[in-house]
Structure formats: structure tokens, C-alpha cells
Amino acid sequence: MxxxxxxxxxxxxxxxxxxxxxxxKAVIEKALNKQIELEASSSQFYLSMASWTEIQGLSGxxxxxxxxxDEEREHMLKLVKFINERGGKALIPAxxxxxxxxxxxxxxxxxxxxxxxxxxxxxxNIVGLCLQEKDFTTHNFMQWYVAEQLEEEALARTIIDRxxxxxxxxxxxxxxxRDLSNEMQHEPQLE
Ligand code: OFO
Numbered sequence: 804m805x806x807x808x809x810x811x812x813x814x815x816x817x818x819x820x821x822x823x824x825x826x827x828k829a830v831i832e833k834a835l836n837k838q839i840e841l842e843a844s845s846s847q848f849y850l851s852m853a854s855w856t857e858i859q860g861l862s863g864x865x866x867x868x869x870x871x872x873d874e875e876r877e878h879m880l881k882l883v884k885f886i887n888e889r890g891g892k893a894l895i896p897a898x899x900x901x902x903x904x905x906x907x908x909x910x911x912x913x914x915x916x917x918x919x920x921x922x923x924x925x926x927x928n929i930v931g932l933c934l935q936e937k938d939f940t941t942h943n944f945m946q947w948y949v950a951e952q953l954e955e956e957a958l959a960r961t962i963i964d965r966x967x968x969x970x971x972x973x974x975x976x977x978x979x980x981r982d983l984s985n986e987m988q989h990e991p992q993l994e
Pocket of ligand 1: 922952
């Protein structure tokens with residue numbers, strides 16, 4: 804009888820310990836919910852860019868941006884699931900109207916890069932907070948986002964460099980748009 808009691812007592816202690824380590828701290832939950840908002844706003848922003856470029860007849864750029872918008876939604880969903888699995892509550896944010904028009908295709912990608920730099924800053928802040936709060940599980944989870952930002956920033960910079968080289972050359976712009984569409988078809992999906 805004494806052995807059974809001791810066994811149950813140890814089991815309950817273990818469960819309580821696990822619960823305490825697995826549950827998200829409120830401060831981390833709040834930061835991750837803010838990140839959900841940012842990923843959702845990225846998705847909306849790129850959707851607006853996709854629609855604008857489609858209207859301009861830039862079908863390659865438009866497909867690229869539609870795909871990018873979908874990927875940002877995936878990034879948001881990944882966070883939603885992580886928060887809920889860790890015993891927190893993911894909050895789905897209201898939609899904010901993104902810019903409707905852009906001055907040029909270069910302006911589109913410059914805006915995209917600027918937005919990505921803000922996202923990177925936010926991710927870095929969360930990583931710092933995880934270390935401060937000794938939440939190594941979330942820290943590990945966030946490493947995927949750190950790597951993703953590196954890729955996205957590099958890609959946006961490459962695209963801007965190409966557009967700057969083209970300048971106002973209409974034939975160059977046509978080829979750029981066609982190449983972007985071809986590259987998307989041949990490369991594995993960007994995450
Ligand atoms: Fe979500 O990767 Fe950019 O913003």
C-alpha cells in the first residue's frame with residue numbers, strides 16, 4: 804500500500820513538473836500572439852501587392868507575391884498551433900487594410916524588404932525574450948523563423964538589385980517578370 808502511494812505521489816509530482824515546464828509563460832504567449840498579428844499583416848500586405856501587380860499585367864511577379872502571401876499565412880498558422888499545443892491561447896487578429904497602390908515594381912519589393920526587416924526585428928526580440936525567460940522550447944521553435952527571415956531578406960535584396968539594374972527599360976522588365984515566374988516553377992516552394 805505504502806509503495807503504491809509513493810509511486811502515485813512521484814507520478815503526480817512528475818506531471819506537475821512537466822505541466823509547469825510545458826505551459827507557456829504569459830509574457831512569451833503575448834509576444835507570440837503579437838507575432839501572429841505580424842505574420843497575418845505580411846500575408847495581407849503581399850496579397851495587396853499581388854493584386855496590384857496582376858492589374859499591371861506583371862503576371863510573374865503577381866504569382867510570386869500570391870505564393871508569398873500564402874506562405875506568410877502558413878507562418879501565422881504555425882504559431883497558432885504552437886501556442887495552443889503549449890497550453891496557451893492563440894488570438895486571431897482583425898484584418899488591417901494594407902496599402903492599395905504602389906509607385907512601381909521596385910517600390911513593391913522595397914516595401915516588402917522594409918516589412919521583412921521589421922518582422923526580423925520582432926523575431927529577434929522574441930528569441931531574446933525566450934533566453935531571458937529560459938524558455939528553450941520556444942527558443943528552439945523560433946529558430947525556424949530566424950532562418951526563414953535570412954532567406955526572405957536575401958531574396959528581396961536580390962530582386963531589388965535586379966530591378967535597379969533594369970531601371971526604366973520596358974523589355975528588361977518584361978524579361979524580369981517572365982524569369983520570376985520561371986524560377987518559381989523550377990525551384991522548390993519557398994517556405
Ligand atoms: Fe513570415 O516570413 Fe517573412 O514575414
